[in-house]
Amino acid sequence: MAAISKQNYLDPQVLNRLGNMSLVARCCVQGFFSGLHPSPFHGFSVEYSDHRQYERGDDLRFLDWKAYARSDKLYIKRFLQETNVPVHILLDASNSMTFSGESDYSKLSYGCFLSAALAFLMLGQGDSVGLTIFNDKIRTKIPPRSRRTHLHALLQALQHSKGSGQTDLGSVLHTFAETTSRRGIVILISDLLDDKEEIQRALAHLKFLQHDILLFHTLDHMELALAYDGLVQFEDMESDRRVQVYPKAIKEAYQEKVAAYLESIEKETGRSQIDYCRLDTSKPLDRAFFAYLGKRKRMRK
Amino acid sequence: MSFLNILFLAGAVGIAGPILAHLLARPRFKRIPFTMMQFLEAGEMESQRRRRFRNILILLLRCAIILCIVLGFAGPVFEEKVAATEDQTTVVVGVDDSLSLAYENRFEKQRADLLQRITALPADARVTLVGLASGQRLQDSDISGATAFLRQLEPVPATVHLGDFLSTVPPAPHGGAQVYFASDFTPQLLDQITDHGDPITVADYEALFPQELAPPSNARIVSVRTTATSADYLQLAVGVDYQGEESAQLEVEARTDTAASVSASLSMHPGRKGSVTLRLPIDPTQGQSIPVTVSVRNEDGLAADNHYFLGVGFPESNERYVLIVCTNRREAFLAQTALEALGKELPHLRFTIQVMPYGNLNASSLQVADTVLITSAGSALETVSDALETFVREGGQLLTFLGREHDEPTLKALFKRGLLPAMPLSLSEKAISLTVNRASTPTSGASGALRALQNYDLGGYVFDAWYTCEMGPDSEAHWFLESGDALLYRTDLGAGESILLNISADDSLSGFSKSPAILPLYSHLMGAEGTVLLADFDADEPVRYNLSFLSAAENAPVSITTPQGGRRDGRSEGGDLRAPALGELGLAVSTIFDSPIYLGLNVPEGETDLTPATAEQIQNAMARLFRKQASEAEADDDSTTERTHFSAWALTAALGLLLLETFVANRMVR
Numbered sequence: 001m002a003a004i005s006k007q008n009y010l011d012p013q014v015l016n017r018l019g020n021m022s023l024v025a026r027c028c029v030q031g032f033f034s035g036l037h038p039s040p041f042h043g044f045s046v047e048y049s050d051h052r053q054y055e056r057g058d059d060l061r062f063l064d065w066k067a068y069a070r071s072d073k074l075y076i077k078r079f080l081q082e083t084n085v086p087v088h089i090l091l092d093a094s095n096s097m098t099f100s101g102e103s104d105y106s107k108l109s110y111g112c113f114l115s116a117a118l119a120f121l122m123l124g125q126g127d128s129v130g131l132t133i134f135n136d137k138i139r140t141k142i143p144p145r146s147r148r149t150h151l152h153a154l155l156q157a158l159q160h161s162k163g164s165g166q167t168d169l170g171s172v173l174h175t176f177a178e179t180t181s182r183r184g185i186v187i188l189i190s191d192l193l194d195d196k197e198e199i200q201r202a203l204a205h206l207k208f209l210q211h212d213i214l215l216f217h218t219l220d221h222m223e224l225a226l227a228y229d230g231l232v233q234f235e236d237m238e239s240d241r242r243v244q245v246y247p248k249a250i251k252e253a254y255q256e257k258v259a260a261y262l263e264s265i266e267k268e269t270g271r272s273q274i275d276y277c278r279l280d281t282s283k284p285l286d287r288a289f290f291a292y293l294g295k296r297k298r299m300r301k
Numbered sequence: 302m303s304f305l306n307i308l309f310l311a312g313a314v315g316i317a318g319p320i321l322a323h324l325l326a327r328p329r330f331k332r333i334p335f336t337m338m339q340f341l342e343a344g345e346m347e348s349q350r351r352r353r354f355r356n357i358l359i360l361l362l363r364c365a366i367i368l369c370i371v372l373g374f375a376g377p378v379f380e381e382k383v384a385a386t387e388d389q390t391t392v393v394v395g396v397d398d399s400l401s402l403a404y405e406n407r408f409e410k411q412r413a414d415l416l417q418r419i420t421a422l423p424a425d426a427r428v429t430l431v432g433l434a435s436g437q438r439l440q441d442s443d444i445s446g447a448t449a450f451l452r453q454l455e456p457v458p459a460t461v462h463l464g465d466f467l468s469t470v471p472p473a474p475h476g477g478a479q480v481y482f483a484s485d486f487t488p489q490l491l492d493q494i495t496d497h498g499d500p501i502t503v504a505d506y507e508a509l510f511p512q513e514l515a516p517p518s519n520a521r522i523v524s525v526r527t528t529a530t531s532a533d534y535l536q537l538a539v540g541v542d543y544q545g546e547e548s549a550q551l552e553v554e555a556r557t558d559t560a561a562s563v564s565a566s567l568s569m570h571p572g573r574k575g576s577v578t579l580r581l582p583i584d585p586t587q588g589q590s591i592p593v594t595v596s597v598r599n600e601d602g603l604a605a606d607n608h609y610f611l612g613v614g615f616p617e618s619n620e621r622y623v624l625i626v627c628t629n630r631r632e633a634f635l636a637q638t639a640l641e642a643l644g645k646e647l648p649h650l651r652f653t654i655q656v657m658p659y660g661n662l663n664a665s666s667l668q669v670a671d672t673v674l675i676t677s678a679g680s681a682l683e684t685v686s687d688a689l690e691t692f693v694r695e696g697g698q699l700l701t702f703l704g705r706e707h708d709e710p711t712l713k714a715l716f717k718r719g720l721l722p723a724m725p726l727s728l729s730e731k732a733i734s735l736t737v738n739r740a741s742t743p744t745s746g747a748s749g750a751l752r753a754l755q756n757y758d759l760g761g762y763v764f765d766a767w768y769t770c771e772m773g774p775d776s777e778a779h780w781f782l783e784s785g786d787a788l789l790y791r792t793d794l795g796a797g798e799s800i801l802l803n804i805s806a807d808d809s810l811s812g813f814s815k816s817p818a819i820l821p822l823y824s825h826l827m828g829a830e831g832t833v834l835l836a837d838f839d840a841d842e843p844v845r846y847n848l849s850f851l852s853a854a855e856n857a858p859v860s861i862t863t864p865q866g867g868r869r870d871g872r873s874e875g876g877d878l879r880a881p882a883l884g885e886l887g888l889a890v891s892t893i894f895d896s897p898i899y900l901g902l903n904v905p906e907g908e909t910d911l912t913p914a915t916a917e918q919i920q921n922a923m924a925r926l927f928r929k930q931a932s933e934a935e936a937d938d939d940s941t942t943e944r945t946h947f948s949a950w951a952l953t954a955a956l957g958l959l960l961l962e963t964f965v966a967n968r969m970v971r
Contacts, residue, residue, distance in 0.1 A: 096336040234335035243341040
C-alpha cells in the first residue's frame, strides 16, 4: 500500500480503501489535526495545548507540576473540558443513503467515516458519544458513554450498518426527542430526502428540548451536478417512481431547483439556530471537522 | 404542373421509411437508481415536450428531403400564364453541321434550302440559329444576321448535341415559335431523340432532310485503275473517299472469283481522300475477262462499306488480214493510212494489209483475208461475187465505199444477191450538208462502234449531189443525214457482215478517211475482240450488262464510273446492270484504245453508320421532340405560357434540408 500522508486521510477515497472503521477514525482525526498550524482549537487535541496562570480558587488537581518545575510558575492545564455534554450521532441509513453516484463509496459510507471520526475525536476528549442508526425507524441505538472502550461498540455498529428501507426522518427525530432525557449535542448525518415540513417540525422539537443540533446534509456529487449523458431512466431508490429524461436537457433547471431547495434548508436551519453543514461526498472530511469544532467552540463561550 | 419523368413520383413511397422508423423506434436508455426524483419530475415534462418536437421536426425534414429528391428526378414543370407580347414571328433553326453532312454536297443543299426559307420570313421575324454539332449559336437575330451566320457555317468533325439545341427553344409565346430542324438524321441522332422526355410545345415545326435518302457510304471507293499487269498479277490503284466523323483504319481488299485476294490497311481522317496499291494475283488461264471485286471496310465491325466491281479484260493478240481493193493508188493510200493509224492505237492488233487492184481480185485472194475494203465498186466485183458471198457468209467482213464513180449494174447485181445492204438509185442534185442526224436511232444489235459514229460531226460538208439508196429487206441503216438518207447501210450475211458506206456526195475517201469517225468503224471491222465491254445496247434503251459475277448486287443502286471519270447512276435488276443513258458508255467502247480494258461499277452496299432514317422515322422522331399548339383557342389566348423547370430547385432544397436535418439531429437539445 502506498504511503499516504496524514492529510490524505481526510480523502474519503482513501478512507474507503482502509476498510476498517477504527483505522478510519484514527487516520481521519490524525490527518485532520496534523494539518492544522497551529491548532486554533484549544482544548481539542488529544493532549493539552495550553496553560493559564494559576488564579486563586482554581482546582489544584489541574496544576501542571512539570511546568512549575521548569518555570517556577504555577499554570493550570486548559485542555480539560469545562463542559461535559453527551453527543448523539444520528446516522441516516435509509436506501437513499446508499446512493454512490460515480464514486466507490456511498453517502452512507461517507456518513460512517464521519461518524467514526467524530466519535473517536469526542471520546478522546472525554465526551460521551452515542450512536443512533435509522431509516424509517431507529435500527440501532447506542447510548452515550465516555469511556474509550465505548468507541469499539460504536465503530462496530458503523462497520455493520447497511442502507435499507425508506426514510422517515421526522418520525425518527420525534421518537429520539421523546426518548432522550438529557440535552446534548445532536449530530444528524442525513440526505434529508423526506418531507421538509416534517423534518422542520422534528428539528424544532429537538430544539425545544434544548438540544444543540449540528446538521450534516450529505449529498453525492452526482445528486448535485446531474452529470449524466444520453437518455437516462432514473429510478427512485425508495419507491417505484421512474423518470426518463435527457439529463443534459434539464440539468440547468434541476440544478436551479436543487440550489433553491438547499438554500431554503439553510435558511430554515439558520432561523432555527441549527448549525447546517452541507457535505459533498466527493470532498474531504475536514469541512465536517471544522463545522463540529466551531460548534464546540461557540458552546464554550 | 407537368412532369418530365413522372414515373419517378413512385419514389414518394419512400416517405414510409422515416415514418415507420419514427413510430417503431425505441430509444435506448440507461437505468440509474436515483434519489432526488422530485427535482427531475419538474423537468421531465419539459424534456418530453422538447423531445417530441425534435423528433417530429426530424421526421418532417426527412420526409421533405425524400419528397424533394423525388421531385428533383421527376422534373416538375410549372406553366404560368403571363401577359402576351405582340405578335412576332419567332423562328428557331437547328442546323446539323456534323461531318455526315459533308458527304457530297448535302450541306450545301441544306444551307440553300434554309436560306430560302429564312429570307421568305416576315421582315420583323427574329431568328435563332444553332449549329447542332459545332454549338455555334446566333440568338434572336434579324433575317440579315441569320443569313450571314448560316453562310459561314461549315461541317465540323463532331456529333450532334441535341440537348444544347432544345434548351434554346423558347417557351411558346403568343403565336409560338416556328422550329426548323435540318439534319440527315443519322442513327446517332435518332438515339438521342429516343431518350428525350416530353415534347416541347411550339407553333409549328418541320424536319428538313435530304430527299434522296440513298444510304451513303462513309467510306467509298472512287476509282480503281490498273497500273501494271503481267501474266500472274494485276496491280490496282484504289482511290478511297472517307466521310466518317472520326479517324478510322480502313481495310481495302481486292479479290477475284477464284478466291485469290489481297488486302491493305489505309488510315483515313474525316473528309479526306486516300489511295492504296494492291497487287492481286491472277490466274492466266481464267480467260480474257476477269471480274475483280474491290471492297473497303471500316473498323466499326459492320459489313463492308462499299464494293467496286471491275471487269478486267485482256484482249488476245489479234492478227487480221485486210485486203484493200482499189482502182487507184490514191484510194489505196488513204485506206492504208487509216488502218495504220488504227494499228497504232491498238497494239494488240496486228494486221497485214494487201493492196490489190480491181483487176487482180480473185477467189483465192479472198480466202486468206479477214476484211475486204473496196474503195469503189467496179465491174470486176461481179466476177468474184460468188467468192465474195462465200467470204462473207463464212465470217468475213466486207466494206464497200459507194462513190460517184461506180459500176451500177454490178452493185445492183450484188444487191440482188444480198451481198450488199443497199444499192444506189439516182443521183439527187439537191444540195445537202453532210451532218449526222444524232436523233437517228440505230437498230438493236448494232455494234457500239457504229453507234459511236453518231457523235462525230463530219464537218458540215455541203455537197451538190447525192446518191439515194434503196435498202435491202434485211438491212439496217445508220448514220442518217439531214436529207433523210443514211450514210451507212449494213446487213448480216451468214457469219459475216457487209457494210455499204455512201460517200457519193464527196466522191472522195479523203474527207471521210480524215475524220476520226473512220477509226471506230475500222476497229469494228477489225473485230477488236477481247474487250469486255462489247455490250449491245441502244442509244435510248437502258443499258443491260450482265452482272452475274457480282454476287451481292441484286436490286441495288449502282454508280457507274467510266474510265474517263464520268458517272452514271444505275441499278442492278435480275443480274443485269441497267442504266438510262448510253453516250458515255458508248464512249467506253472507245476505250478499246486502252489496254487492258475495264469498266468500274461502284456498288454502295454494306452497312454504314451514316444510314439515314426513313421519312416515317424522321416524322416520328420530330413528334417526340415537338408538339404543335393544340387548338386555335390555345393559340388565340391572350396570355402566353411560360414553363419553369423546378428540378434543380428541388434537388437544391433537398440538399439544404439534409444539412438542416443533420444540424437538428446533432445540435438540438433533447
